[in-house]
Amino acid sequence: MDPQVQGSGGGDPRRRAVLFAAARTALTTIVLVALYFVLPLHHLNELGPILGLCGGLVAVVVLIVRQTTRIVAAPYPGLRGAEALTVIAVAFILMFATTYVLMSAAAPDSFSALLTRIDALYFTVTVLGTVGFGDIAATSQAARVVVTVQILADLALIGAGVRVLLAAIQRGRAAREPE
Numbered sequence: 001m002d003p004q005v006q007g008s009g010g011g012d013p014r015r016r017a018v019l020f021a022a023a024r025t026a027l028t029t030i031v032l033v034a035l036y037f038v039l040p041l042h043h044l045n046e047l048g049p050i051l052g053l054c055g056g057l058v059a060v061v062v063l064i065v066r067q068t069t070r071i072v073a074a075p076y077p078g079l080r081g082a083e084a085l086t087v088i089a090v091a092f093i094l095m096f097a098t099t100y101v102l103m104s105a106a107a108p109d110s111f112s113a114l115l116t117r118i119d120a121l122y123f124t125v126t127v128l129g130t131v132g133f134g135d136i137a138a139t140s141q142a143a144r145v146v147v148t149v150q151i152l153a154d155l156a157l158i159g160a161g162v163r164v165l166l167a168a169i170q171r172g173r174a175a176r177e178p179e
Contacts, residue, residue: 042105052102064165070084071169072172093121097123113135122136123136128154
């Protein structure tokens with residue numbers, strides 16, 4: 001077959017994969033953030049913020065395990081790993097932000113200000129980034145415990161989570177190399 005004809009019509013498969021992964025990641029992020037802002041949280045107050053946090057942490061671990069298996073099986077493991085890391089980070093941030101909103105609603109003295117969803121998202125990102133501007137602070141013992149859990153989970157996500165994803169990328173690449 002003529003190389004020009006064979007190469008035409010589809011473009012570079014790697015470029016298509018990059019564009020598809022970027023679009024999928026952007027869409028997933030938009031959907032997750034939109035759900036964070038529009039889903040009613042009042043029914044979660046009945047379960048309690050701490051129970052919701054525990055469930056959220058389990059969900060993030062399940063997401064990591066699921067993404068790890070997808071990375072190993074992916075035709076472009078590095079690309080899939082970057083996509084997975086982004087989605088996991090977004091889910092992780094939104095989980096803590098939701099917990100802070102619920103804590104603030106259940107016990108308004110938990111933080112130095114009553115947290116809206118935007119405030120909670122902002123606070124979560126400043127804790128993750130270790131910036132700590134001080135405009136919002138945990139004031140109750142329970143809130144300080146949850147913030148401490150977030151800090152430790154941040155370290156675990158950055159350390160162990162990235163390591164697991166990198167190992168999955170390496171396994172996926174090794175599986176595709178010719179013997």
